[in-house]
Amino acid sequence: MLDFIISVYNQSILKYELSKMLEKASELSEDQKYSQALKYYENILQIDPVNIIAIIDYGVTLQNLARFKHALEKYNVALTIQPKNISALINKGTVLHTMGKYSEAISCYDIVLRLDERNTMAAVCKGLSLGEIGNIKSAIKYFKKALSIDSQHELAQISLSTAKKIIK
Helix, strand or coil, rough: CCHHHHHHHHHHHHHHHHHHHHHEEEHHHCCCCCHHHHHHHHHHHHHHHCCHHHHHHHHHHHCCCCCCHHHHHHHHHHHHHHCCCCCHHHHHHHHHHHCCCHHHHHHHHHHHHCCCCCCCCHHHHHHHHHHCCCCCHHHHHHHHHHHCCCCCHHHHHHHHHHHHHCCC
């Protein structure tokens, strides 16, 4: 019984330490200290290799460093663990968009929109990718959809305005 109590206690301490490390990595990333943040994520993942938050945030940090292929790898790892993880899907879509793989990005946003039809970010991002492949009318539809969910969404507002100017 004592061994069980000690084991539970040690696990709770470990979870607490990992959450503090995640918090520190996030702060470093927000402060644009990406290389330092990466070290924290690496340490977290050595202890807990399936920590979905750390994997996705590691990918975001890599993306901020313009290490797109590595970021994509992290998002794919996250999606192997949780295939319906909306954050991983949107981030994978944004990195694919940045890499010029618009159709693949749209596929990611489509999955998100099937899981959550009111996901504003997926609607905006899909519109942006559609715009990049020249489908401005469909892009406008998705910007409007995003604004019907969140009328104050700044990226949707700007994108809609830009798309309308392109069509005129």
